[in-house]
Structure formats: structure tokens, C-alpha cells
Amino acid sequence: MAKMTMVQALNLALKQEMAKDDSVIVLGEDVGVDGGVFRVTDGLINQFGQDRVLDTPLAESGIVGMSIGMAVYGLKPVCEIQFSGFSYQNFHQIENHAARLRLRSRGRYNVPMVLRTPYGGGVRALEHHSESRETFWAHMPGIKMVIPSGPRNARALLVSAIRDPDPVIFYESKALYRAFREEVPEEEETMPIGKPRIAQEGKDLTLISYGAMMRPTLEAAAGLKEKDGVEAEVIDLLTVSPLDDEIFVQSVLKTGRAVVIHEAPRSFGPGAEIVSRLMEKAFYYLEVPIERVTGYDIIIPLFSREKAYLPNAQRIIRAARKALSN
Amino acid sequence: MPRNTINIPDKIEYLSILNEKGELDAGLEPDIPEELLLKLHRALLLSRKFDERLLNLQRQGRIGTFPPINGQEAAQLGAVALLRPSDWMVPAFRETAAEIWRGRSLESVIIYNNGYSEGAEIPQDLNNLPISVPVGSQILHAVGLGWAAKYRQTDDVAMTFFGDGATSEGDFHEGLNFAGVFQAPVIFVCQNNHWAISLPVAKQTRSKTLAQKALAYGMPGIQVDGNDILAVYAAAKEAVDRARADQGPTLIECVTYRMAVHTTADDPKRYRTEKEVDKWRKRDPIVRFQKYLVDKGLLSEDKIAGIESEVLEVIQAAVDGAEEKMKALGDPIDMFEHAYAEMPAYLKEQKEAFVTEVAEMTEEGDHG
Ligand SMILES: Cc1ncc(C[n+]2csc(CCOP(=O)(O)OP(=O)(O)O)c2C)c(N)n1
Ligand SMILES: [Mg+2]
Numbered sequence: 093m094a095k096m097t098m099v100q101a102l103n104l105a106l107k108q109e110m111a112k113d114d115s116v117i118v119l120g121e122d123v124g125v126d127g128g129v130f131r132v133t134d135g136l137i138n139q140f141g142q143d144r145v146l147d148t149p150l151a152e153s154g155i156v157g158m159s160i161g162m163a164v165y166g167l168k169p170v171c172e173i174q175f176s177g178f179s180y181q182n183f184h185q186i187e188n189h190a191a192r193l194r195l196r197s198r199g200r201y202n203v204p205m206v207l208r209t210p211y212g213g214g215v216r217a218l219e220h221h222s223e224s225r226e227t228f229w230a231h232m233p234g235i236k237m238v239i240p241s242g243p244r245n246a247r248a249l250l251v252s253a254i255r256d257p258d259p260v261i262f263y264e265s266k267a268l269y270r271a272f273r274e275e276v277p278e279e280e281e282t283m284p285i286g287k288p289r290i291a292q293e294g295k296d297l298t299l300i301s302y303g304a305m306m307r308p309t310l311e312a313a314a315g316l317k318e319k320d321g322v323e324a325e326v327i328d329l330l331t332v333s334p335l336d337d338e339i340f341v342q343s344v345l346k347t348g349r350a351v352v353i354h355e356a357p358r359s360f361g362p363g364a365e366i367v368s369r370l371m372e373k374a375f376y377y378l379e380v381p382i383e384r385v386t387g388y389d390i391i392i393p394l395f396s397r398e399k400a401y402l403p404n405a406q407r408i409i410r411a412a413r414k415a416l417s418n
Numbered sequence: 419m420p421r422n423t424i425n426i427p428d429k430i431e432y433l434s435i436l437n438e439k440g441e442l443d444a445g446l447e448p449d450i451p452e453e454l455l456l457k458l459h460r461a462l463l464l465s466r467k468f469d470e471r472l473l474n475l476q477r478q479g480r481i482g483t484f485p486p487i488n489g490q491e492a493a494q495l496g497a498v499a500l501l502r503p504s505d506w507m508v509p510a511f512r513e514t515a516a517e518i519w520r521g522r523s524l525e526s527v528i529i530y531n532n533g534y535s536e537g538a539e540i541p542q543d544l545n546n547l548p549i550s551v552p553v554g555s556q557i558l559h560a561v562g563l564g565w566a567a568k569y570r571q572t573d574d575v576a577m578t579f580f581g582d583g584a585t586s587e588g589d590f591h592e593g594l595n596f597a598g599v600f601q602a603p604v605i606f607v608c609q610n611n612h613w614a615i616s617l618p619v620a621k622q623t624r625s626k627t628l629a630q631k632a633l634a635y636g637m638p639g640i641q642v643d644g645n646d647i648l649a650v651y652a653a654a655k656e657a658v659d660r661a662r663a664d665q666g667p668t669l670i671e672c673v674t675y676r677m678a679v680h681t682t683a684d685d686p687k688r689y690r691t692e693k694e695v696d697k698w699r700k701r702d703p704i705v706r707f708q709k710y711l712v713d714k715g716l717l718s719e720d721k722i723a724g725i726e727s728e729v730l731e732v733i734q735a736a737v738d739g740a741e742e743k744m745k746a747l748g749d750p751i752d753m754f755e756h757a758y759a760e761m762p763a764y765l766k767e768q769k770e771a772f773v774t775e776v777a778e779m780t781e782e783g784d785h786g
Contacts, residue, residue, distance in 0.1 A: 125689045126616035149586035149622050150553055150614050178552055181587065216482050216533065218681075220551045359764070388768050393753035395482055396533030400750030400772075406779055 095273040101243035102132045102208075102264065104276065105250040106170065110140050116254060117162060119146035120155055120172030129174055130210060130269055156182035156207065160189050163205040168254055176211040176263065177220035183228070190259040191234030203259045206250070211239075212304045212355060213402050214267035216395040221266075223392055224303075224356040229261040230333035230365075236285055237333040239263040239303035243274040245330060248283035256285055265304035286331045288339045294323035297412055298343040300366055301353040302329035305403060309353050312408035319409075322416060332362050337369040344370055348379040349415045355402055358386040380418050383411040430629045433653055434643040438701040440709035448652040452716060458495055458647060459711055462704045463722075464729040465491045465515035468524060469678075471733050472531065476682045480741075481531040485512045489645070489677035490609055492703030494579065495519055496650025497607045497670065500658040501577055504545060506567070508560040508578035511549045512609070512676075516579060520546050524736035525743065532740075534747050553614075554580055554587030557606065561593050564602040568664065575603040575661040577654075583614025585628050591635075594669065598635040603661035605654065606632075606669040609644060611676035616689035632669035644672025645703035648710070675701070750776075 096104065110116045118133055118140075124147035127134030137145040148155050152173055159169035173179045179186075190203045213222035230237040238253055238260055240246035246264065253260040291306065292313055301309040306328050313324040325347060327340045344350050350370060352363040363384045370382055385403045392401050435446045450458075469488050475481045487494070494516035501507060507520045514527060521544045530537025538548050547563075550556035560578035567574040584590050585608060597604045608628050612619050625631060632639025638657075642649040650672055657668035675698040679686055686695075711717040754761070754769040761769070 121614075122616045124616075127688065129615065129683070147617055147621060150583035150617070151586045151588065153588055154586070181552070181555075181589075218483055218551055358768070388754070388772065389762075389765055390753055390757050393750070394530075394533040394535050396747070397535075397750040397753050398533075400776075401753060406782070407775065410775065410779070 093275040093277050096243045096276040097270045097273055098240070098243045098246050098264065099130055099132050099269045101247035101274070101276045102250055103134055105247045105254075106133065106136060107139065108280065109251055109254050110136065110144065113168065114144070115167045117144050117146070117167050117169045118172070119148050119159065119169060121148060121150055121174050123147060123172050128172060130266070132208070132264070133172065152178055152181035153185055156185040156190070159205045159207070160185060160193070160203055163203040163259075164193065164201050168204050170206045170208060170254055173207060173209040175221050176209040176225060177223055179207070179209055186229070186235065186259070186261070187232055191232045194258070195234065202257050204257050206253045206260045206262050208250070208262045208264060210266045210269070211263040212265045212267055213392050213398045214304065216398075217266065219394065222395070222398060224354070224387065226263055226332050227356055227361055230335070230362060234258070235333065236260040236331065237263070238285055238331050239265070240330060241303055241306035241328050242268065242272070244276050244281075245283055245289075247276050248281040249285065249330060251280065252282045252285050255282070260285065263303065267304045268307075271307070283330070286334050286336050288327050288329045288331070288336060290325065290339060290343070291328040292324070292326040294325035294347070296322045296347055297324045297349040297351070297416055298327060298340060298347045299324050299351050299353065299408070299412065300327045300329065300340050302332060305353045305355055308403060308405045308408055311405035312412060315405055315409050316412055320413070320416070322412070324412065335365060335369070337366075337373065340366065341369065341373045344374045345377045348377050350378075351383040351385060351408065351411045351415050353385045353403055353408055355387045357389045358384060359389050361386055380415055383415045385411045427633050430627050430639060430641055432641045432643075433649045434646055435648040435652060436646045436706055436710055437643075438645070438706060440706040440713075442710060442713075446652065448648055448655065450648075450651065454499065455711060456716060458499060459707060459717065460725055460729065461495050461515065461519055462491045462647070462707065463725055464732065465495070465518060466704060467726070467729050468518070468527075468733050469514065471737065472528070473678070473682070475528070475737070476531075481528060482533050483681050483683050484531045485681045486678035487512050487514050489675050489698065489703070490611055491515045492647035492707065493607070493609045493644035493650055493672035493674045496647040497577060497605070497654040497672070499651060500654045502574070503543070504572070505574050506560065506563040506576040507546045508556050508563065508576060509547065509549050510553070510556060510580045510584065511551050512581065513549070513579045517546065517549075520544060522546065524733060525740040528737060528740035529744060529747070532744060534744060535752070536747055554584035554589040556580070557584070557589050557593035558596065560604050560606075561597045561600070561602050564597070564604040564661070564667070565600050568603055573603075573662040575605060575658055577605040577607060577658075579607045579609060581614060582608065582610040582612065582619045582622055582628060583617065584608070585631060586622055594632065594635040594637065594667070597667040598637050601664070601666040603664065604667040605657045605661060606667065607654070608669065608671045609674055610671050611674050613676050613680070613690065615680045615684065618690075627671060629669060629671035637667045637669060639669040639671065641671045641673060644674030645701050645706070647703060647707050674703075
């Protein structure tokens with residue numbers, strides 16, 4: 093097993109799937125010769141040629157619309173939108189077509205495409221490069237919204253996403269791209285889409301998060317253990333939609349206390365849905381109101397102030413202590 | 419007869435007045451007052467030197483990622499010089515020279531590039547839009563501004579800038595089509611700097627020129643040597659005059675070159691050769707214009723040196739001024755401002771909670 097960054101692990105997933113299946117096509121801006129602005133597609137064009145790795149003109153609607161056509165034909169396009177902040181240029185292609193071709197054709201067609209795109213703050217990026225807008229896609233029936241939290245699950249989930257018969261929006265955290273390394277096995281590994289995982293077991297309180305926020309969440313869990321002797325159970329959603337609530341509902345039935353953490357703005361964010369599910373399925377077991385630690389309901393500020401916007405371990409610990417009172 | 423020929427314009431003009439050796443086509447020389455020529459020259463030098471300084475600041479970690487403009491100064495200044503203050507300037511993100519010409523302070527550029535939104539604030543008396551990072555998206559705003567100026571019966575115009583890559587976006591095509599249909603007074607200035615990050619313009623489009631795309635939308639298109647400020651000025655003058663006279667929009671393709679990195683996060687060695695860059699170094703827009711002005715007797719080596727040291731002083735003062743100002747900009751509470759005309763109640767609650775939380779966390783120390 094090699095220790096890999098998330099960039100390297102995603103690259104491995106693409107290489108192996110492309111080698112295995114010639115219907116897998118990579119396309120997007122700067123994904124070929126340049127290897128992608130974050131180098132996730134590095135080396136693919138040399139190995140697989142320019143018919144399988146398409147450096148496209150600068151047009152997101154073009155990239156996604158063409159991917160839909162390829163997918164309907166039976167190929168498995170994996171397109172890259174350079175930053176999620178520019179995926180609104182292809183919003184209508186996802187909402188009007190990718191999400192509903194299966195339904196509109198009553199199953200005759202499906203759209204087995206993956207849209208990979210970097211999201212989130214914390215890397216001192218330019219305007220429009222730091223938002224966390226998973227809600228847009230999670231809100232679309234027919235779309236799967238996946239957000240890995242580390243190199244190993246990123247690799248396994250990307251393989252599963254490519255093989256999935258339905259369209260998957262695959263958010264990659266820029267803050268995690270090179271943040272740490274993990275052992276990633278050379279041999280094939282997949283992970284089910286639509287299944288959260290228990291990142292850490294505990295009995296006193298449930299912390300629910302995903303993506304880049306898993307790091308401060310785990311840090312907070314460690315802090316709570318060390319300072320307060322509290323054992324937090326930490327849930328990593330991995331798939332935001334379709335949201336599988338079984339694991340976190342089970343956890344809260346046990347702990348009676350929950351904090352939801354995401355960097356997306358608070359109102360109408362994934363936290364709102366998670367809290368609703370808990371109200372529906374675990375209400376009588378709740379000891380205290382559920383806490384949310386989220387981005388604020390504003391556009392994430394330019395980089396000199398972004399730290400103040402992003403949830404951190406300290407904020408999570410404070411919310412957890414509130415959820416532990418009474 | 420099923421197969422008739424429909425005649426449409428099928429030729430695009432290429433305009434060059436001052437070639438790369440600094441030789442002038444006197445017959446085409448635009449009539450530019452001496453004062454303006456000298457003002458343009460200083461602006462070219464200021465933008466070049468400022469760009470170099472920004473790169474330097476970025477490498478030292480004193481500002482964040484930014485897109486250098488080196489090599490594209492003439493393409494911007496030759497066009498923007500035609501605007502009156504009441505006209506509208508709608509930039510993409512690589513138009514620092516044009517923005518400075520239009521009154522943006524050097525300090526604000528530094529402050530913005532160091533991640534403070536205060537640097538994006540636009541003074542009340544300047545009709546400039548803020549930079550637009552989503553490629554091509556600003557083009558349509560220029561159409562709306564131009565149309566509004568016409569609706570209000572002014573003869574103001576809107577000028578928008580964008581790159582070769584932007585011509586692939588739907589927004590570009592919609593913008594040109596709308597401007598054609600509504601005969602909006604808009605000047606579309608495309609800086610074809612040959613690259614959209616790693617994609618060369620030849621892979622961006624099969625069209626021989628970008629200018630010809632104007633023809634499909636029923637407006638004139640012209641290609642000019644974008645490193646020749648006289649050619650850019652001459653083409654822009656025709657376009658602005660037409661727009662002011664309610665004769666509709668124009669597309670100007672300025673053929674230039676992005677001499678530096680795409681942004682400071684980019685590594686051009688992965689996709690282009692030093693040889694290609696060297697070829698363009700010989701076509702520098704400032705060198706030839708200086709020669710022209712020296713030949714005209716408006717400048718001398720001494721005078722140029724004097725202007726250089728003067729602009730360097732201006733730049734140094736801006737760096738000092740910006741760094742001084744930024745000392746007072748740390749407070750993150752500012753991030754809650756300007757979302758709405760009136761702050762919604764729930765946002766006020768979030769803001770108050772933020773203030774309390776920050777105060778308490780500071781007391782707790784780093785990790786509670
Ligand atoms: C809609 C959109 N897609 C992608 C990007 C990322 N990006 C920033 S600049 C750029 C290339 C732009 O090329 P061009 O229009 O030629 O302008 P230049 O950078 O050469 O000035 C890309 C792909 C973006 N900012 N906006
Ligand atoms: Mg370009």
C-alpha cells in the first residue's frame with residue numbers, strides 16, 4: 093500500500109477505471125495537457141490519448157451537455173468542472189436533463205456520468221472559488237451528491253461513482269487535496285454510494301458531518317475526550333444525497349444528543365434536512381435541541397477573512413458542550 | 419432554384435499601424451493629441467511596473483493569487499482611452515491596466531488581491547463594474563448597461579473586456595446576439611492572448627479569427643494587432659463613434675499574448691515553450707510605442723527614465739499605503755455587511771452570536 097494524497101488517490105481511481113473500461117472518458121477544461129489545475133487528471137492524456145481525455149473549450153454547459161449525450165450513448169463520462177463556482181454555467185443541464193432523463197424516458201435512457209468538481213474554502217483562493225453549495229445538487233431529485241473526506245474513501249467512492257448507473261455530482265475538497273496522506277491499496281476498492289460511515293464510535297453525543305469538515309469534527313471529538321472525558325460518535329455522511337439516515341438516527345437513539353457540522357451556509361443547508369430526519373425518527377430520544385455549526389448565511393468572504401467564516405474545532409466543541417448540558 | 423447564394427460579409431480586416439519594429443504606417447496613423455499620447459505612455463509604464471511589483475509581492479506572500487497582465491497593456495489602454503467618465507467599463511479579471519486608467523487606485527488592487535473586499539469597493543463617481551471571475555459572464559451586463567444608457571437617451575456607451583477563452587461560453591454568444599438585436603451601444607473587446615490557461619486558441623475554436631464571430635450576430639468585427647496601441651485606439655475609436663451615434667455594437671479582437679503565468683498558481687512550462695514566449699517578447703507593446711514617441715520628438719531616453727522612476731515612486735507609495743490600511747482591516751465582522759439593503763433578522767442574530775462567540779473563544783484560548 094502506498095501513502096497518497098487525495099489528489100493522487102483520485103488519479104489512481106481514474107487511471108484504473110480507464111484501463112479497465114474503455115467507455116470511461118475524461119473531459120473538461122485543462123484536464124489533458126495540463127493534467128487539471130489541481131493535477132487530479134495528471135498523466136491520463138499520455139496513457140490514454142486525446143480521444144479519451146478531452147481538453148474542451150471553455151464552456152461548462154458544453155462539457156456537461158456533451159457528457160449527457162455520451163452517457164446516453166452508453167459511455168461513462170467523468171467530466172471535471174474546474175471549480176464548483178463555475179458549475180452554475182451547467183446548472184440547467186443537470187437539473188433539466190441529467191437528473192430526469194431516466195424518468196422522462198421511463199427507463200429507456202440513463203445518465204451514468206460523474207461530474208467531479210473542487211469545492212470549499214480554506215485555501216486562500218480567489219472570489220467564486222471557495223463556496224460550498226452541495227445543497228443545490230442535493231436538492232435535485234435524480235442526482236446523487238457525494239463528498240469524500242479523505243484519500244482512501246475518495247478513491248473508492250470515485251470508482252463507485254463511475255460505475256453508478258445514475259448521475260453523480262462528486263465534490264472534492266480543495267482543502268483536503270493535499271492536506272494529508274493515507275494508505276491507499278493498489279488493488280481495486282469500492283465503497284457503496286448512499287452509505288455513511290461511523291468514523292469514530294462513542295456513546296455520549298453524535299457529531300454528524302462530511303467532506304472537509306470531518307477534520308475539525310474529529311479534532312473536536314478528540315478535544316472533547318481529552319478535556320471533558322466525553323465520547324463522541326462521529327458520523328461521516330460521504331453521500332449527502334440520497335441521504336441515508338439509518339446510521340445517524342441509530343446513533344442519536346443511543347446518545348440523545350447531536351451536533352451537525354457543515355461549511356455551507358446555515359439556512360436550507362444539509363443540516364436542516366438532517367435535523368428534520370432526527371425530529372421525525374428520534375424526537376422522543378432527544379435530551380436537548382440539536383445544534384448546528386455551519387457557515388453563516390452570507391457569501392464566504394475573501395480569503396483574509398475566510399477563517400472566521402469556516403467552522404473550526406473550537407466552535408464545534410462549544411456547540412457540543414451546549415448539547416451536553418442538561 | 420433550390421441553391422442560391424446569399425451574400426454575407428466574408429472578410430475580416432486586420433489592422434496594424436505601428437509594427438513590432440516600431441515602423442509606422444503613416445497613412446493609418448490616428449490623430450491623437452500629444453498630451454494623450456504621453457498619458458498613454460505613462461499608463462503603459464505604470465501598469466507594467468505595477469504588474470511586476472504585484473508578482474513580487476505575491477512571491478513574498480504579501481498578496482494572494484492574482485492574474486498578471488504583462489504584455490496586454492496596449493490592448494487594454496488603447497481601447498479604454500476612448501471612454502468618457504460617464505461611459506461604462508465592464509472588465510473580466512485581467513484588466514488591471516484598464517481599471518487603473520478608469521480611476522481605480524493601485525492601493526485598492528493590492529488590498530483586493532490580499533483578500534480584503536474593501537479593495538473591491540468602487541467610488542461613487544466611477545462607472546466601472548467590479549472584476550468578473552466567472553469567464554464571459556460580464557459580457558451580458560455590458561449589453562444591459564449600454565441598452566439602459568440608450569433608453570435614457572444619453573450617448574454613453576459600454577465597453578466590456580474578455581479573453582479568447584470567453585468566446586466559447588454561451589454568455590459571449592448571447593451577449594453579442596442581444597447587442598445585435600437591440601442595437602445596444604457596446605464595444606466588445608476580446609483580448610486574444612493566445613491562451614486560456616493551458617488551452618491554445620487553436621483548440622478553443624476552429625474559426626480562423628475570433629473577430630469573425632461578430633458577423634453571425636450582424637455587427638462589424640475587426641482584428642487588430644493588440645500590441646500596437648495605435649491600432650487598438652483606431653479600431654476602438656471607430657467602434658465608440660458608431661456606438662455613440664446609435665449605429666450599434668462592434669467586436670474588436672486584439673491579438674496579443676499573455677507573457678506571464680495565467681495566475682500565480684499556474685505553471686506554463688507544462689503546456690507552452692519558452693521559445694514561443696520569446697517570439698512575443700520581441701513584439702512588446704511598450705518598446706515600439708516608446709520608439710514612436712521618441713521618433714516624434716515627444717520623448718527621450720532621459721525622459722523615459724524620469725517617468726519610470728516617477729511611476730516606481732507612485733507604486734511604492736501605493737504598496738506602503740495599502741499595507742498601512744490593511745493593518746486596520748482585520749476585523750471579520752465586516753463579512754456580514756452588504757448582503758442586503760436591510761439585514762434580515764436571522765442574519766442579525768448570526769452576527770450577534772458571532773461577536774459573542776469570538777469574544778468568548780478569545781477568552782477561552784485556542785482550544786477551549
Ligand atoms: C465560467 C468559468 N469557467 C472556468 C473558469 C476558470 N478559469 C479562469 S480563467 C480561465 C481561462 C480564461 O481564458 P481567457 O478567456 O482566454 O482569458 P485569459 O485568462 O487568457 O485572460 C479559466 C478556465 C472561470 N473563471 N470561469
Ligand atoms: Mg486568453
